Amino acid sequence: DVKVTQSSRYLVKRTGEKVFLECVQDMDHENMFWYRQDPGLGLRLIYFSYDVKMKEKGDIPEGYSVSREKKERFSLILESASTNQTSMYLCASEPTGYSYEQYFGPGTRLTVT
Amino acid sequence: AQSVTQPDIHITVSEGASLELRCNYSYGATPYLFWYVQSPGQGLQLLLKYFSGDTLVQGIKGFEAEFKRSQSSFNLRKPSVHWSDAAEYFCAVNSGGYQKVTFGTGTKLQVIP
Numbered sequence: 001d002v003k004v005t006q007s008s009r010y011l012v013k014r015t016g017e018k019v020f021l022e023c024v025q026d027m028d029h030e031n032m033f034w035y036r037q038d039p040g041l042g043l044r045l046i047y048f049s050y051d052v053k054m055k056e057k058g059d060i061p062e063g064y065s066v067s068r069e070k071k072e073r074f075s076l077i078l079e080s081a082s083t084n085q086t087s088m089y090l091c092a093s094e095p096t097g098y099s100y101e102q103y104f105g106p107g108t109r110l111t112v113t
Numbered sequence: 114a115q116s117v118t119q120p121d122i123h124i125t126v127s128e129g130a131s132l133e134l135r136c137n138y139s140y141g142a143t144p145y146l147f148w149y150v151q152s153p154g155q156g157l158q159l160l161l162k163y164f165s166g167d168t169l170v171q172g173i174k175g176f177e178a179e180f181k182r183s184q185s186s187f188n189l190r191k192p193s194v195h196w197s198d199a200a201e202y203f204c205a206v207n208s209g210g211y212q213k214v215t216f217g218t219g220t221k222l223q224v225i226p
């Protein structure tokens with residue numbers, strides 16, 4: 001079974017802190033994604049990556065950056081956390097090709113105070 | 114541009130009753146269609162997907178969905194709901210190629226005894 005793990009289930013940070021959210025997948029998938037999930041808004045794509053060291057902006061990249069130094073790991077960085085970044089963050093991976101089936105991690109609920 | 118609409122934010126059904134969750138998409142050609150389920154505190158899990166062929170698709174946990182091109186719909190059904198089906202359900206669409214998956218805003222299902 002594909003396994004996608006995220007470094008923390010719950011995280012509390014202060015405004016202005018730099019925050020790192022880590023995601024690791026164990027199925028050698030090329031594609032990885034970061035979403036944020038807010039009530040009534042569904043999932044919104046922040047960034048995605050089709051390969052190591054490659055990244056593409058999603059629909060809401062402002063205030064975020066990403067890093068993909070190894071194929072299995074995709075990190076989301078909040079350079080200076082703000083209260084409006086309080087949310088659930090979901091990481092997903094997807095094999096290359098035409099399945100378009102995404103495998104999700106359990107999520108990180110981030111609270112910025 | 115592709116889009117997906119889930120018109121019902123919240124649905125309540127009695128255990129043992131049938132269920133239908135609505136999903137409408139917007140895209141000129143036949144897209145790739147998905148239903149995901151998110152149990153409380155968890156990531157998303159794929160229930161089923163439609164790419165082509167038979168318009169009635171069977172998934173896991175006893176769910177099925179029917180693709181209706183004329184109505185641009187991909188509704189999810191289950192003949193008899195169990196209390197463990199209480200969760201949030203997301204419809205998703207991908208128009209193919211290097212497009213990203215677009216998720217609906219979700220329908221939260223409550224199951225009452």
